[in-house]
Every structure is written in C-alpha cells, then in structure tokens.
Amino acid sequence: TREWLLPFFEELFSLLERTPDSRFVLDGQTILIEDYFAVLAERGHDVGAARERLERFARAGRLAVGPYYEQPDWQIPGGEAHIRNLLLGARDCEALGVEPMRVGWLLDNFGQISQTVQVHAAFGMRGIFFWRGTDLVARSVRTELLWASPDGSLLPCVYLIDSYRNGMRLLAEPDIAATRIAIAVERLTPLTSTRHV
Numbered sequence: 001t002r003e004w005l006l007p008f009f010e011e012l013f014s015l016l017e018r019t020p021d022s023r024f025v026l027d028g029q030t031i032l033i034e035d036y037f038a039v040l041a042e043r044g045h046d047v048g049a050a051r052e053r054l055e056r057f058a059r060a061g062r063l064a065v066g067p068y069y070e071q072p073d074w075q076i077p078g079g080e081a082h083i084r085n086l087l088l089g090a091r092d093c094e095a096l097g098v099e100p101m102r103v104g105w106l107l108d109n110f111g112q113i114s115q116t117v118q119v120h121a122a123f124g125m126r127g128i129f130f131w132r133g134t135d136l137v138a139r140s141v142r143t144e145l146l147w148a149s150p151d152g153s154l155l156p157c158v159y160l161i162d163s164y165r166n167g168m169r170l171l172a173e174p175d176i177a178a179t180r181i182a183i184a185v186e187r188l189t190p191l192t193s194t195r196h197v
Helices: 002-018 031-042 048-059 077-097 116-120 174-191
Strands: 101-107 127-130 143-146 154-159
Touching: 002 031, 002 048, 031 048, 031 077, 048 077, 077 116, 101 116, 116 143, 116 154, 127 143
Parallel strands: 101 127, 127 154
Antiparallel strands: 143 154
16 A cells, blocks of 8 residues: 555645645544655655645644554454554654544444443544444434443444445546435435434
C-alpha cells in the first residue's frame, strides 16, 4: 500500500485546495502519515513541504487525524495494546500540532470487545463510527444507537450498515450519482433512529 501513498496524498491535497468545503477523515490512523513521510524521504521529495500542507489542513479542521496509531482488530491484541495504540496516535497528532479526532473510527474491524466504548470514553471520544464486528439483532438494527460497555460507559454510535463504500466512486459516473444516492437513502431511511440518513 505504500506505493499508493504519494498519489493518494497528492490527490487529497489537490481536492482540499480546489474545494474549500471539503473535509476528509484520514482513516482513523496516523501510521499512514508516518509511511507517507518515509516514502517521500526515500524518493528524495520535500518532506517538510508535505508536512506543512498536511498540518495546515488538519489545523483548519478539514483533515481529521488519529485517534489511533493503526487500525487493529479489537479481539486479537490484549487490552494494553489498545491503550498504547491510542497513546501513540495522540503522540503523533501532538507532533503535528493537531488534536486527534475525537471520534472512534472502527470501519474495517472484524471484531469488537465489550470494553470498546469504555476505552474510547476514557480517551475523551464523543462517539464511534463502526461497520462490522458486533452481534446486532437484524430485526432491531438501526444506523444510530447508544453503545454501552459493562462499566456503564455509553457513547452514541453510527453503524454504517452499507459499509463505508456505499458512496464509493460517485463522481466517476456523475450521470447516475443522484440515482445512486436516492436508492441508498430509500434503503436506509427505515433503519434510522434520527432524521439523518
């Protein structure tokens, strides 16, 4: 995936510069920034200029960075690893001069643990976005819910039932983008707990 980092970040920065209202979530992890800077250095590019662009967008609230160092599967490592992961993510954000994103971003995890909310709440998270890895009952599933840990910690969550790819490549075929959005809204509306889809 390191091969994709240079074109990805160049396209991302270009998009953010062209469209002032754009905001982007950097996948909830800082390791890809570390890898991006390493690839730039290996290829003799100006790491300082890239870092300045990244920091500028992050400080402006247009690029959400962290809160994790990397995206773990929550059922595989031990509890201490999750704490260290968030500490390392916070350290990386501090080095960039930005606050870590205050929302959990668990979009491609194959499992969750009962303390997921407890850990996130302890780090000052305001909520969690997740896709899979929970045991939700199909007939009562909703796209927004309150998730509780055994210790009583409670956070509002958004369950991305259609995964994080339901809007993928909308601009690749602009003539059908509106139709794709309408179909997704129609499918998801019965599953919402709020007026937001």
